[in-house]
Amino acid sequence: STPIPEPQLFLSPRNGALQASWEKGIPLFWEKYPKTKNYRLSYGLASRSYGAEIEVPSYLSSKTIIDLIPGVRYFVLLEALGENGNVIFSYKEVTAIPLDGGFHPAPKEKPLPYPKWIAQTGPQLFLFLGGLFLFFSAWYLTRKEEEIS
Numbered sequence: 001s002t003p004i005p006e007p008q009l010f011l012s013p014r015n016g017a018l019q020a021s022w023e024k025g026i027p028l029f030w031e032k033y034p035k036t037k038n039y040r041l042s043y044g045l046a047s048r049s050y051g052a053e054i055e056v057p058s059y060l061s062s063k064t065i066i067d068l069i070p071g072v073r074y075f076v077l078l079e080a081l082g083e084n085g086n087v088i089f090s091y092k093e094v095t096a097i098p099l100d101g102g103f104h105p106a107p108k109e110k111p112l113p114y115p116k117w118i119a120q121t122g123p124q125l126f127l128f129l130g131g132l133f134l135f136f137s138a139w140y141l142t143r144k145e146e147e148i149s
Contacts (some may be wrong), residue, residue, distance in 0.1 A: 008091065025066040026074060026096045032061050033080035033089045040087075041065065043076045047093060050077060068098045 008031055036058045042050035043065055056063050073095055080089040
């Protein structure tokens with residue numbers, strides 16, 4: 001018989017869509033474990049040393065841990081609990097760093113899609129070339145008029 005793979009814990013949905021920003025939280029998604037009464041999500045700042053726990057009903061397969069400190073690495077463990085509350089399966093520990101989803105001011109100097117010298121000399125260069133074009137156009141037209149008459 002073929003062995004059944006163990007369920008896994010993920011930081012993004014199984015369809016591969018990535019989380020752009022975790023906004024002070026960590027979204028978790030998992031494959032359900034059979035005969036589970038509840039899940040226990042444990043998390044903390046050190047591997048295998050968790051300071052907080054969340055009970056999750058067995059009908060759920062995702063949960064977002066919220067109100068975390070942005071920029072700090074968290075270690076997360078999910079355990080499937082049986083009827084009497086004992087651990088029947090431990091998922092592999094994952095780590096994640098929540099981001100600050102707050103307002104960030106725009107950078108003072110926006111990146112330009114062209115070299116800096118063009119931005120600095122562009123208006124003057126444009127006016128200079130435009131003036132040359134007008135000068136030579138007028139000169140050419142006056143020469144043509146002289147030839148006709």
